Amino acid sequence: MSEQLTRDEFVDTMETMLEGQLRALRSLRGGRRREKAAADTVGKKSNIAIVEDILRDAKSPLHINEIISRAKKKHGATLKRESIVSALTKKVLDRRTFCRTGRNEFALIGSEEGGR
Numbered sequence: 001m002s003e004q005l006t007r008d009e010f011v012d013t014m015e016t017m018l019e020g021q022l023r024a025l026r027s028l029r030g031g032r033r034r035e036k037a038a039a040d041t042v043g044k045k046s047n048i049a050i051v052e053d054i055l056r057d058a059k060s061p062l063h064i065n066e067i068i069s070r071a072k073k074k075h076g077a078t079l080k081r082e083s084i085v086s087a088l089t090k091k092v093l094d095r096r097t098f099c100r101t102g103r104n105e106f107a108l109i110g111s112e113e114g115g116r
Helices: 007-029 031-041 047-058 064-075 081-094
Strands: 098-102 105-108
Touching: 007 081, 047 064, 047 081, 047 098, 047 105, 064 081, 064 105, 081 098
Parallel strands: none
Antiparallel strands: 098 105
């Protein structure tokens, strides 16, 4: 099965990739910035881990707007729509954790309605 990316999904994916590269370059600088970044992330879950928790609790596919709303309520996390859709799209393409069940609707692979 071949899913084609929309222009927006492609741009979101590229943006996420470039943000990751920028973080990697900044980490090479070392020093105080690196120490501060490490201190800020201790004990925090990644956005993808938060989405995975939300979908696991839901036990069914959710639209991105609902995922973002639940992330704010349950985890106090403000997810950027474009970034999280981009990250999820990449995860959908690797076919390990997430699947797309509709337009901007995602589920965990193997969940009741999202399994493949």
